[in-house]
Amino acid sequence: MTDAPITHHTFTIDRVYPADAARVFLANSEYAAKRRWFAEGDGFEVLEYRLDFREGGLETARFIAPGGVHVTYDAVFRDIVPDKRIVATYEMSIEGTRISVSIATTELETVDGGTRLVFTEQGAYIGGEDQTGSREEGSRSLLEALGRELER
Amino acid sequence: MTDAPITHHTFTIDRVYPADAARVFLANSEYAAKRRWFAEGDGFEVLEYRLDFREGGLETARFIAPGGVHVTYDAVFRDIVPDKRIVATYEMSIEGTRISVSIATTELETVDGGTRLVFTEQGAYIGGEDQTGSREEGSRSLLEALGRELER
Numbered sequence: 413m414t415d416a417p418i419t420h421h422t423f424t425i426d427r428v429y430p431a432d433a434a435r436v437f438l439a440n441s442e443y444a445a446k447r448r449w450f451a452e453g454d455g456f457e458v459l460e461y462r463l464d465f466r467e468g469g470l471e472t473a474r475f476i477a478p479g480g481v482h483v484t485y486d487a488v489f490r491d492i493v494p495d496k497r498i499v500a501t502y503e504m505s506i507e508g509t510r511i512s513v514s515i516a517t518t519e520l521e522t523v524d525g526g527t528r529l530v531f532t533e534q535g536a537y538i539g540g541e542d543q544t545g546s547r548e549e550g551s552r553s554l555l556e557a558l559g560r561e562l563e564r
Numbered sequence: 565m566t567d568a569p570i571t572h573h574t575f576t577i578d579r580v581y582p583a584d585a586a587r588v589f590l591a592n593s594e595y596a597a598k599r600r601w602f603a604e605g606d607g608f609e610v611l612e613y614r615l616d617f618r619e620g621g622l623e624t625a626r627f628i629a630p631g632g633v634h635v636t637y638d639a640v641f642r643d644i645v646p647d648k649r650i651v652a653t654y655e656m657s658i659e660g661t662r663i664s665v666s667i668a669t670t671e672l673e674t675v676d677g678g679t680r681l682v683f684t685e686q687g688a689y690i691g692g693e694d695q696t697g698s699r700e701e702g703s704r705s706l707l708e709a710l711g712r713e714l715e716r
Contacts, residue, residue: 418649418669420684422574488640490655490665491690497570499665499688501653503642513642513651515665517570517688532572534686536651536669538643 419537421544427555430526431562433495437520439561440498441465449561450554451475467492471500482507487516496520512537512547531555571689573696579707582678583714585647589672591713592650593617601713602706603627619644623652634659639668648672664689664699683707 429436439445443463451461455478462472471487487502498518504511514535521528533551537543581588591597595615603613607630614624623639639654650670656663666687673680685703689695 418651418671418684420574420669420686422572422686491662491688499570499690501640501665501667510643513653513667515653515667515686515688517572519570532570532688534572534574534667534688536643536667536684536686538651
């Protein structure tokens with residue numbers, strides 16, 4: 413907790429995956445699949461990963477990022493429509509200091525060639541440093557990792 | 565739960581109150597004061613109001629709005645800096661159907677003549693009907709009620 417200023421920012425990322433909506437939804441809701449693309453990454457050491465995928469259920473990830481920084485991600489699923497959408501709120505902390513409170517909306521739509529995923533993050537970013545660029549970059553990397561998961 | 569579309573929208577309301585920041589913060593954190601301006605309103609019947617003002621604590625309001633509609637408000641306090649800011653996430657439901665997931669940020673700043681309050685709502689509004697105007701209007705009414713509370 414600091415009394416640093418808050419920056420409010422929204423961004424949207426739009427991707428089409430060559431997979432049907434049920435497959436994309438499963439990769440977002442099933443423990444082993446989501447852990448693979450969401451928590452496990454090159455250079456990241458996962459200390460804990462939990463997923464209770466239901467409205468009101470929690471998702472928790474604790475990991476050591478490249479460079480040795482401890483990061484925690486704590487989410488609550490708020491609104492789930494199978495194969496259509498997932499709305500979650502989440503907090504991120506670095507070394508025990510909260511850096512953001514966000515709403516993450518994932519919407520799925522069947523299109524020619526597969527499934528269009530629209531990810532919208534609405535964030536309240538805490539602290540003096542501008543996190544908005546790195547958060548969007550991180551989210552893009554995750555959605556690329558989801559693409560690799562869907563090719564398995 | 566419906567599969568209606570989601571509208572993402574952010575609005576900010578800026579007010580100056582002729583009271584010091586500690587007084588404005590107290591009106592946002594103390595049960596009796598917050599219940600008066602936030603839950604009790606002309607034509608509203610309060611069925612339940614709970615406030616556990618701490619990070620991770622819950623605020624719950626259930627009421628019958630003018631016209632007989634049952635409304636529930638469920639919030640979690642996420643980030644609190646005394647006399648400075650309050651960040652909460654909340655859901656609203658009407659007749660048991662979730663209509664929104666939001667982040668509400670209240671920031672206080674000492675200025676000439678009192679305290680400037682900046683309220684920022686980042687909302688994911690669920691359902692076909694446009695809620696963005698009515699939510700902003702409702703928030704403005706609440707901040708007017710806070711002004712009356714501060715004149716007590």
